[in-house]
Amino acid sequence: MRIGELAKRAGVSVRSLRYYEEQGLLTSERSASGQRYYSEEALDRVLFLKRLYAAGLTSRVIAELLPCTYAPSIQTSDDAFDRMVEERERLKSHIDDLAGTLRNLDAVIDTNRRWRASQSQDAASGTTAS
Amino acid sequence: MRIGELAKRAGVSVRSLRYYEEQGLLTSERSASGQRYYSEEALDRVLFLKRLYAAGLTSRVIAELLPCTYAPSIQTSDDAFDRMVEERERLKSHIDDLAGTLRNLDAVIDTNRRWRASQSQDAASGTTAS
DNA sequence: CTAAAACCTGACACTGACGTCAGAGGCAAG
DNA sequence: CTTGCCTCTGACGTCAGTGTCAGGTTTTAG
Numbered sequence: 001m002r003i004g005e006l007a008k009r010a011g012v013s014v015r016s017l018r019y020y021e022e023q024g025l026l027t028s029e030r031s032a033s034g035q036r037y038y039s040e041e042a043l044d045r046v047l048f049l050k051r052l053y054a055a056g057l058t059s060r061v062i063a064e065l066l067p068c069t070y071a072p073s074i075q076t077s078d079d080a081f082d083r084m085v086e087e088r089e090r091l092k093s094h095i096d097d098l099a100g101t102l103r104n105l106d107a108v109i110d111t112n113r114r115w116r117a118s119q120s121q122d123a124a125s126g127t128t129a130s
Numbered sequence: 131m132r133i134g135e136l137a138k139r140a141g142v143s144v145r146s147l148r149y150y151e152e153q154g155l156l157t158s159e160r161s162a163s164g165q166r167y168y169s170e171e172a173l174d175r176v177l178f179l180k181r182l183y184a185a186g187l188t189s190r191v192i193a194e195l196l197p198c199t200y201a202p203s204i205q206t207s208d209d210a211f212d213r214m215v216e217e218r219e220r221l222k223s224h225i226d227d228l229a230g231t232l233r234n235l236d237a238v239i240d241t242n243r244r245w246r247a248s249q250s251q252d253a254a255s256g257t258t259a260s
Numbered sequence: 261c262t263a264a265a266a267c268c269t270g271a272c273a274c275t276g277a278c279g280t281c282a283g284a285g286g287c288a289a290g
Numbered sequence: 291c292t293t294g295c296c297t298c299t300g301a302c303g304t305c306a307g308t309g310t311c312a313g314g315t316t317t318t319a320g
Binding site: 048051052054055068069081084085087088091092094095097098099100101102104105106108109112116 | 178181182184185199211214215217218221222224225227228229230231232234235236238239242246
Binding site for chain 2: 305306307308309310315316317
């Protein structure tokens with residue numbers, strides 16, 4: 001498939017796909033005229049890339065992990081593997097942190113909800129708020 | 131306390147504190163000469179800001195939420211409250227997504243670990259890899 | 261009193277992941 | 291053949307959060 005179709009199916013922009021290739025995260029076959037052609041496999045790859053980006057990994061880091069992900073071999077893997085475990089830990093603690101923030105937000109929301117409830121009660125009992 | 135101390139205690143840069151103020155996320159008393167002075171409360175506030183930033187909220191969004199967070203009142207809260215609940219949901223699904231990515235990474239790591247184990251076994255049994 | 265350290269405003273620099281535009285070529289349909 | 295859409299490269303624009311520098315004032319320590 002060509003770049004437009006891949007973009008549409010993966011839910012990313014054409015620009016992004018070219019950027020990914022520029023960063024060494026994605027490869028493509030080229031026609032004689034230079035047009036990019038992608039296999040079905042590329043779709044999975046792009047979807048995976050999306051997840052890693054969403055996980056806050058930068059393209060440079062992703063580039064370091066990819067050899068490990070797609071072509072396990074002793075030489076390429078030794079560093080990449082450690083890197084990947086490292087990033088896994090980073091992601092894990094980030095998630096934990098976010099979970100903390102979520103609880104935090106929930107507390108704030110709850111406080112507000114109670115406060116608003118009490119206000120509407122005041123209003124109902126004739127007390128003018130403001 | 132002055133800006134340098136707050137920065138140190140909160141673990142952010144002085145520049146960031148000034149930026150937060152510029153964005154309306156943080157206020158300060160000013161001395162006659164214009165120097166910022168902060169109360170202890172400001173520390174909590176900055177720490178909370180850090181979390182929201184880490185949660186991927188932009189300063190504009192945070193600015194919308196803050197009235198709700200710090201000064202519940204019917205007028206300011208109505209919009210802000212909805213906004214906050216909305217952001218909570220966004221954060222929640224983001225966390226879920228990240229958790230998915232984490233499992234994804236774990237799977238990749240596991241695959242690699244197995245592969246590496248099998249390789250080292252091959253090596254031990256005299257098989258030359260590569 | 262004086263030097264060092266901290267602070268002020270204002271402005272420009274940077275990074276990353278794109279958007280967007282220009283100018284040119286490729287390709288299927290009528 | 292032409293019309294219209296897709297693609298190409300290259301380059302500059304954007305946005306958020308922050309670094310950093312300049313040039314000047316204030317506060318603190320000795």
